[in-house]
Amino acid sequence: MKASLRHLVLVLGDQLDRGSAAFDDFDPATDAVWMAEVAHEATQVWSTQPRIAVFLAAMRAFRDELRARGWTVHYRALDEHPHPTLEAALAADLAALRPAKVLAVKPGEWRLAQSLPAICRETGVAWAERPDRHFYCDADDFEAWAGKRREFRLELFYRWLRKREGVLMDGKEPVGGQWNFDAANRGSFDRRGPGLLPAPRAFPPDERTRGVLALVATRFASHPGRLDGFDWPLDPAQARAALDDFIRHRLPLFGRYQDAMWEGEPWLYHSRLSVALNLKLLDPREVVQAAVRAWEQGHAPIEAVEGFVRQVLGWREFVRGLYWKRMPGFLDDNALGAEEPLPAFFWTGDTDLACLRDALRQTLDLGYAHHIQRLMVLGLFALLLGVRPRAIHEWFLAVYVDAVEWVELPNVLGMSQYADGGRMVSKPYAASGKYIQRMSNHCAGCRFRPDEATGPRACPYTTLYWDFLARHEARFARHPRTALQWTHLGRKPSEELAAIRRQATELRAALAAGSRPEHGPKR
Incomplete structure (x- = not known):
């Protein structure tokens, strides 16, 4: 019997990418999208309520956007199905929907990259995996750069990728004559503190998100965290507004104070964009281009822009490459023989x-x-x-x-x-309390010296x-x-x-x- 469903496109909670390769040849007449919320993703590690809510609210926003296009989305909401894990939910729907093929961008977690294709094999459905082009550097690129290295250093990778992408380059040389400006980016606040800080752009929950918050507060009541101040960007439009707000109000001083801390000030000059980037609501190229443009227009100094670009183009891509190169053994590394329990x-x-x-x-x-x-x-x-x-x-x-x-x-x-x-x-990043004293005001109000x-x-x-x-x-x-x-x-x-x-x-x-x-x- 010929399958009536050609492709079931699997989308995970950190793959909310409108430009995903999984959608390249999507045909609403023959294809459908599959997404699922499951308790295991919140309890395999005892996730905070804000973390659970961010994923669920952003997933539901993505679902509704796809449905508004006229696409079929088989969405398994947490309170509407009995399956505890993604694997169990997928197996049940493969049996019911019988697609000819499951299409997916490579999962971002090693565990799911093994288990989800295995479910397809067990149910006799073909699994087709496409590369994740959200990133600058795929696994093959990283492997080519890594070569036979036994040690991997960000600085070498960062220079290689900046040259390849032409970011903050003047021909073959870095703009400003330096690859990084760390020496200018170690500022701390004086005793007066950071002063009046521009509040980051907030995104009050809409009706859909308020429903998620109520669900999380009830279903995960024993988990830590508060939801009364929940205001994260949950779709691309909000993410771009958050990016614009950071570029305009906090990027110019981000570099100088990126390592500073101050009691009761969670945001300071930081971007708050990592959520949007890691859920793929924002393309990292857009983020980097916005920062570089701020320098080109004289809005932000090179030390701030380079420091921020290094986090997105450099560090973020670097750690992803290392993750895929070293898993699953990375998970059990313990070179220093540390065995104390978590306090x-x-x-x-x-x-x-x-x-x-x-x-x-x-x-x-x-x-x-x-x-x-x-x-x-x-x-x-x-x-x-x-x-x-x-x-x-x-x-x-x-x-x-x-x-x-x-x-x-x-x-x-x-x-x-x-x-x-x-x-x-x-x-190792080992330091005494004097480092914290130098970079913050915490020690002034602490009983310890x-x-x-x-x-x-x-x-x-x-x-x-x-x-x-x-x-x-x-x-x-x-x-x-x-x-x-x-x-x-x-x-x-x-x-x-x-x-x-x-x-x-x-x-x-x-x-x-x-x-x-x-x-x-x-x-």
Whole structure:
């Protein structure tokens, strides 16, 4: 019997790309789109309510847009079907719809890239996969660049891709005579703080989104997070408005203050565009072109524009290439032998450490923290404490609205936790409380002192920093980029170092005793 449905085009929650290759030859008379909301995607890691709501609301907006075109969309809403997983929902619909072929852009997560084609094979339906042209660099391009390298460095990849794409280039040379302007992008606020900041463009929920928020608040009531301030862009028009707002109001000072932090200020000069990019509501080329145009028109300085372009054209493409090159082994990397449990306060924000409290509560409430909070507050604490890398990876994947595994996993395991042993970054991002003091105002209102490593007022970051250096001295003492830190360790009197290590041991024991999370699946 001939199948009446030619192509069933499978669209995942992070593939809301209006220009997807999966739609290239779509015929509304013979083809249909398939999408599904399933509880497993919210509970495999204990996702925050804002993260769940972002995905569901953006998916439903995409569904309604396709239906407005006159396309058939088989959409399985969370509260309208019994299937717990994407695989189960797909298997049921393949049996009912019997398409000749399932078409899909390559899934962005290794797990689904294996399981979804397997479901098609089991049900006797052909699976056809098309490349994801949302990105500048596909897996073959990255493999060609990587060659036989054992270590992978952003700077080399970034220069290669900038040359290939002709971005911020003056012939064969970078504009401004430099490939990056990091030295100009390490500013912090003085004691007066950031002053009056332009509020980022907000997108109040419409009726459809309010329905999603009500569903999430009821169905996932035990999950952390708040929905009363939910205002993320959920379609391309809103995403472009958010891009325009960033370019106009925050890009000019983004570079200078991209590493700065300030109590109670979640947005500062950051773009808030990672959600729209990772759901594919925005094309990265459009984002890069808008930033470059701002420099060409004299609206933003080169250091701000180059720093932002490096995040989108450079880092985002780099981590995706590494993810596909190194999975699935990447997931179990643990080069530093870290085995501590994740502290319970990562799920509550209940800690006396002012910097951690601010970043955690902001994260749990909004599903957002900017990159330096993620790397040099949250990730740094886990690194110094010695948290098992997979545990902190799963936490990061659960809590952020922009978290999809291809971008989150390399950032956490490779960059933040050095779990890959240096394949991705040349040295661990280890620092004491003095770094946080320099880049923020958190220490001024904290009961701990960043310059003290022992005693009741000792900053846990500082205590754990020196303990980290001592624990990993054999690995890093002769490393050309870390030798100075370990030289400083060698100047510590043995009695002082012993006291530091005792205090670090006591801190770990106290945190481990209360490590069972108040939120999340019991493992």
